[in-house]
Amino acid sequence: MSDFRTCSITGLKVHLPAEKLIKINAVTAIVFLLVGGILGLLLVLTRWQAVHLLPPEFFYRFLTLHGIAMLVAWIIFWEMAALYLTSAILLNSRLAVPWVGWLQYLLMLVGGGLVAVIILLGGADVMFTSYVPLKADPLYYLGIILFAVGAILGCVVFFATLVVAKTEGTYSGSLPLVTYGAAAAAIIAIITLSHGAIVFIPTLLWSAGLIPPMDAEVYRLIFWGFGHSSQQINVCTMVAVWYMLGTLTVGSTPVNEKVCRTAFVLYILFINIASEHHILVDPGFSAAHKSWNTSYFMHLAVLASMIHAFSVPAALEVALRKKGYTRGTFEWLKKAPWGNPGFSALFLSLVGFGFLGGTTGVIFGTEQLNILSHNNLRIPGHFHATVVAGTTLAFMGATYYVLPLIFQREVAFPWLAKIQPYLFGIPIMVFSTFMMVAGGFGVSRRSADMYGSGGFSVEYSPIVDISLSIMGISGVVACLGGAAFCVIAVATLIIGKKIEAK
Amino acid sequence: MDLKPEEHPKGSFVLVMIFFVVFLALYLLNWKFLSEIWIVG
Amino acid sequence: MSITPVPPGWWKMPLHKEEKIWISIALIWCIAITIAMPAWHFVGQQNSSQEYYTISAEDYNTLAEDFMEKYKTGTETAGDWEWDVVTPPPGSDIFLRGMQWKWDPILKLKKGETYRLHLSSIDVLHGLSIHPLNMNFEAVPGWDYVLTITPTQAKEYRIICNEFCGADHHGMIGKIIVE
Numbered sequence: 001m002s003d004f005r006t007c008s009i010t011g012l013k014v015h016l017p018a019e020k021l022i023k024i025n026a027v028t029a030i031v032f033l034l035v036g037g038i039l040g041l042l043l044v045l046t047r048w049q050a051v052h053l054l055p056p057e058f059f060y061r062f063l064t065l066h067g068i069a070m071l072v073a074w075i076i077f078w079e080m081a082a083l084y085l086t087s088a089i090l091l092n093s094r095l096a097v098p099w100v101g102w103l104q105y106l107l108m109l110v111g112g113g114l115v116a117v118i119i120l121l122g123g124a125d126v127m128f129t130s131y132v133p134l135k136a137d138p139l140y141y142l143g144i145i146l147f148a149v150g151a152i153l154g155c156v157v158f159f160a161t162l163v164v165a166k167t168e169g170t171y172s173g174s175l176p177l178v179t180y181g182a183a184a185a186a187i188i189a190i191i192t193l194s195h196g197a198i199v200f201i202p203t204l205l206w207s208a209g210l211i212p213p214m215d216a217e218v219y220r221l222i223f224w225g226f227g228h229s230s231q232q233i234n235v236c237t238m239v240a241v242w243y244m245l246g247t248l249t250v251g252s253t254p255v256n257e258k259v260c261r262t263a264f265v266l267y268i269l270f271i272n273i274a275s276e277h278h279i280l281v282d283p284g285f286s287a288a289h290k291s292w293n294t295s296y297f298m299h300l301a302v303l304a305s306m307i308h309a310f311s312v313p314a315a316l317e318v319a320l321r322k323k324g325y326t327r328g329t330f331e332w333l334k335k336a337p338w339g340n341p342g343f344s345a346l347f348l349s350l351v352g353f354g355f356l357g358g359t360t361g362v363i364f365g366t367e368q369l370n371i372l373s374h375n376n377l378r379i380p381g382h383f384h385a386t387v388v389a390g391t392t393l394a395f396m397g398a399t400y401y402v403l404p405l406i407f408q409r410e411v412a413f414p415w416l417a418k419i420q421p422y423l424f425g426i427p428i429m430v431f432s433t434f435m436m437v438a439g440g441f442g443v444s445r446r447s448a449d450m451y452g453s454g455g456f457s458v459e460y461s462p463i464v465d466i467s468l469s470i471m472g473i474s475g476v477v478a479c480l481g482g483a484a485f486c487v488i489a490v491a492t493l494i495i496g497k498k499i500e501a502k
Numbered sequence: 503m504d505l506k507p508e509e510h511p512k513g514s515f516v517l518v519m520i521f522f523v524v525f526l527a528l529y530l531l532n533w534k535f536l537s538e539i540w541i542v543g
Numbered sequence: 544m545s546i547t548p549v550p551p552g553w554w555k556m557p558l559h560k561e562e563k564i565w566i567s568i569a570l571i572w573c574i575a576i577t578i579a580m581p582a583w584h585f586v587g588q589q590n591s592s593q594e595y596y597t598i599s600a601e602d603y604n605t606l607a608e609d610f611m612e613k614y615k616t617g618t619e620t621a622g623d624w625e626w627d628v629v630t631p632p633p634g635s636d637i638f639l640r641g642m643q644w645k646w647d648p649i650l651k652l653k654k655g656e657t658y659r660l661h662l663s664s665i666d667v668l669h670g671l672s673i674h675p676l677n678m679n680f681e682a683v684p685g686w687d688y689v690l691t692i693t694p695t696q697a698k699e700y701r702i703i704c705n706e707f708c709g710a711d712h713h714g715m716i717g718k719i720i721v722e
Contacts, residue, residue: 056710056713057710060707060710060712090546091548125709125710126707127707129707131667131668131706133667133684134667134668134707134708134709171548172548172550173548173549173550173551174548174549174551175548175549176544176545176546176547176548176549177545177546177549178545178546215685216667216668216683216684216685216686217685217686220668220683243545244545244546246545247544247545248546251544252545253503253544253545254545255503255505255511255559255562256503256556256558256559256562257549257553257554257556258553258554258556258558259558259562259566279681280591281591281679281680281681282681282683282686282688283592283681283683283686283687283688284595284686286593287580287581287584287590287591287593288581290591291577291580291581295576295577295580298573298574298577299573299574299576299577300573302573302576303566303569303570306518306565306569306572306573307565307566307569309518309521310511310514310515310518310561310562310565310566311562313511313514313518314511314514314561314562315545316514317511317513317514318503318505318509318510318511321508321510321511322509326508329512329513330513332513333513354521355521355524358525359524359525359528359529360528362525362529363528363529363532366532366576366580367580367583367590367591368536368580368583368590368591369532369533369536370591370679371536371539371542371589371678371679371680372532372535372536372539372677372678372679373679374670374679374680374681374705375670375672375681375705375706376677376679440535440677441675441677442672442675442676442677442703444670444672444703444704444705444713445705446705446706446707446712447703447705447712447713448712448713449713449714450713452713452714452716453711453713453714454621454622454623454624454714455621455622455623455624455714455716456621456624456701456717456718457716458674458701458703458716459675460675503556505559510559510560511559511561512561514561515561515564515565518565522568522572525572526572529576533579533583536587536589537588537589539589539676539677539695540589540673540678540692540693540694540695540696541589541657541692541693541695542588542589542590542591542592542678542690542691542692542693543588543589543590543592543690543691
């Protein structure tokens with residue numbers, strides 16, 4: 001059993017090949033977060049109209065890379081680490097076929113790297129969505145395909161590990177809730193990444209001049225099966241991470257396993273069709289088709305999120321009440337460990353995702369209400385609340401536990417770690433809110449200059465100026481919060497005090 | 503899980519009800535905004 | 544613990560009162576917001592159109608050019624750009640052509656009158672955003688999207704392109720005049 005060590009903190013058996021893969025995926029994720037974050041700073045300083053930093057060419061180029069680096073690379077690399085953690089480590093098992101895990105890593109690294117280089121060389125100024133017939137270099141599409149195939153392999157390793165753990169009897173009873181949630185995310189991932197492969201293979205061939213272009217609307221339909229559903233992987237993983245952080249920070253147990261697990265099943269069944277809310281103001285689809293699909297089959301996936309919205313804080317509350325904080329309605333909340341970055345990240349992520357991201361997601365994705373939201377700043381406002389204030393912040397909180405448990409080092413600069421979730425989470429919520437306010441007044445997304453370029457000028461409500469300034473300032477502060485996270489993570493790896501293994 | 507009366511998640515229930523009211527208000531406000539634009543169909 | 548395996552029997556655990564109430568509220572809400580969408584097609588006046596046709600970019604372009612020639616009442620310039628000003632009769636079929644990086648033509652419409660707006664693009668995707676109404680629709684090459692519109696306020700509107708369409712995407716700003 002030389003392939004294992006025993007964790008001195010949790011007593012879990014840690015499979016060393018799995019640990020290596022978790023480390024390398026997590027580190028790569030943080031590198032992409034850093035790259036995306038620097039670009040994010042430049043972009044927010046451009047959209048903050050009073051500063052208006054970048055010329056259009058670089059704005060569009062950096063915006064494309066910012067989307068890919070954050071939405072795809074940072075999050076999916078981190079999710080790969082989470083898949084290996086929740087399978088091999090939590091189940092006390094060996095990781096099945098580690099070489100496939102390495103293949104996953106290499107394909108994603110080569111794919112992600114290729115995409116980043118092509119974008120920076122100016123070969124793919126097409127945005128994250130790369131709608132045909134806007135054309136990018138064939139290598140751009142190839143890079144995305146490699147990345148998607150790599151991520152699918154990571155899911156395969158995850159499921160193979162579940163089978164190994166079951167057959168080798170490394171645990172008894174049902175899967176831990178967190179692993180169950182990760183499994184739901186992996187199922188969604190396979191569905192959505194397959195859409196990516198389906199849509200990008202013909203696009204690659206078209207870009208290489210081998211076949212005629214596909215219909216622009218068909219591309220939009222299938223692309224969003226990848227582009228939005230891949231965000232549902234994040235939602236699902238984030239919810240699993242919430243439950244994990246609840247246990248790690250206050251020792252919580254789900255109040256009702258049946259409820260939580262049923263909600264995850266609702267995600268698997270219904271969340272993918274929701275991608276169609278991107279085509280609500282498009283030709284080619286009937287109203288019945290649009291409202292049925294974008295209502296996630298009677299909004300049952302929304303129901304799942306609303307269930308978690310109660311189950312997650314309820315688990316925390318019950319755990320804290322069992323510790324004796326039973327006075328009144330909110331004593332447990334006051335006495336919660338707010339100085340623990342794992343806990344504060346969890347709670348802020350829950351608030352940001354729910355109040356800002358979740359509500360606006362349902363509203364903007366309502367068939368008719370989408371007329372008011374399509375492609376204006378309300379949309380990036382919405383997804384910065386879900387993917388940044390929600391997913392990214394939750395992953396940051398979890399990283400504060402991955403560092404000691406997997407990297408076996410004490411978190412560096414604990415005083416900074418203590419405030420980092422606030423420094424990042426609160427400004428990003430303000431940022432998202434005011435982005436949505438500006439969007440509500442008709443400010444377009446993905447625009448290098450909302451006043452035009454020498455033709456007709458555009459006038460906006462004075463609220464827009466104020467909103468964009470608040471958005472700019474809070475965006476810059478959020479970048480500082482993100483930078484603090486990267487500094488802590490990197491410093492921990494280099495100078496963090498080693499935790500002795502038993 | 504068995505809970506004693508004082509261990510019930512009452513606070514979380516209040517929190518989700520606040521969430522629900524916010525959701526409802528934003529939702530209705532958006533329909534109001536929608537009804538103010540041009541007629542289109 | 545959510546990170547440790549769960550012993551059998553968890554499926555039979557009853558729900559607590561708070562859970563039951565919240566899940567019931569959430570379920571009713573989800574059904575209500577689903578029904579709201581078809582309902583608005585009957586009680587509301589702002590819906591995404593269901594009328595659309597596939598058409599080649601060339602054919603659409605010919606129709607749009609013919610339309611502009613037929614109802615042209617003047618021209619207008621701003622910066623290096625020049626537009627035809629087109630005044631179609633109420634109730635007619637009108638065209639709004641998206642191209643890199645221009646919305647053609649400048650439409651002059653009458654308040655309270657209904658028009659059949661044919662929206663499309665002859666190159667890449669464009670986004671129609673009527674400003675400051677914040678009404679947004681997608682212009683898709685190969686598809687003629689027919690929006691039956693009735694302007695309800697007299698005003699000079701801008702049309703902002705809000706779907707990224709290349710280098711001068713932000714400069715793609717047109718005009719609709721409602722009298």
